[in-house]
Amino acid sequence: MSQQSKHELSTIDVSLKALFTGYLLVVGLGLCMAFAQILFTHGMADGKFGLSVDDIVYSYYGNREGSRLEMKLQGSMKLMADEATRAEIIKWVRNGSPEDTWNSSIQTLVTANCVRCHGVIPGIPDYRTYEGIKTVTAIDEGATVPTLARVSHIHLFGIAFIFFFIGFIFTKTSGIPDWLKVTAISFPYGFLATDVFSWWATKWIPEFAYLTIISGTGYSIASAFMIFTSLYQM
Numbered sequence: 001m002s003q004q005s006k007h008e009l010s011t012i013d014v015s016l017k018a019l020f021t022g023y024l025l026v027v028g029l030g031l032c033m034a035f036a037q038i039l040f041t042h043g044m045a046d047g048k049f050g051l052s053v054d055d056i057v058y059s060y061y062g063n064r065e066g067s068r069l070e071m072k073l074q075g076s077m078k079l080m081a082d083e084a085t086r087a088e089i090i091k092w093v094r095n096g097s098p099e100d101t102w103n104s105s106i107q108t109l110v111t112a113n114c115v116r117c118h119g120v121i122p123g124i125p126d127y128r129t130y131e132g133i134k135t136v137t138a139i140d141e142g143a144t145v146p147t148l149a150r151v152s153h154i155h156l157f158g159i160a161f162i163f164f165f166i167g168f169i170f171t172k173t174s175g176i177p178d179w180l181k182v183t184a185i186s187f188p189y190g191f192l193a194t195d196v197f198s199w200w201a202t203k204w205i206p207e208f209a210y211l212t213i214i215s216g217t218g219y220s221i222a223s224a225f226m227i228f229t230s231l232y233q234m
């Protein structure tokens, strides 16, 4: 509180006020747009509008029960093979559908149960070959490591910059206890780090999706507080 007299946002030069106000308004708008974009991309990942833990899990961890072959074998293709056969095919899909197991056993099962249609009826996938069945065995594993690395570094550099200026302007507010200032300024950085960490963690452990939501909410609140306080004092 000792800086109170030194830094008064209300008394700074009018041109600096214009600069700070313009910056905060545009960055505030940018943060809203970022939120809208998250709603439209990740928000729809589970097929429902609105951001939920499932959306984050689908985006980063993927939908690992989700190969079309398995879905169909539990659904409309259920009657095409007996239970033991279906179990074996599903196990193979879950193991990543390796080609050597296809050659040694799965192809025989599929040939016996499926190719009287899949390979004969035009318009439905042909399962006589490994390449043919591969089109429905893919398991959605979410974001890839190269994608995560790319998005993480852009996010860390870009957002750190935004928080720097928001925080810098906020240091010049008055009447706010030092502990609150220090907390508001450091929180976004802490949450930014846990946010990016949680994406990577969710890729392997879906429960970390909760940390993504906590972090995002955390730095939104902290930066909204700094933006509104600074704007108000100017």
Ligand code: HEC
Residues within 6 Å of the ligand: 068, 069, 070, 072, 073, 076, 077, 080, 081, 110, 113, 114, 115, 116, 117, 118, 124, 125, 136
């Ligand atoms: C009597 C014919 C017939 C047999 C036998 C059959 N299917 Fe099908 N299959 C179809 C038809 C018709 C469709 C398209 C309609 C549908 O999706 O239900 C289809 C669709 C599928 C699809 C979805 C393909 C896509 O691109 O969406 C999968 C996967 C599939 N079958 C797997 C199998 C497997 C595995 C077997 C053997 C255990 C099998 N089917 C046996 C007729 C058959």
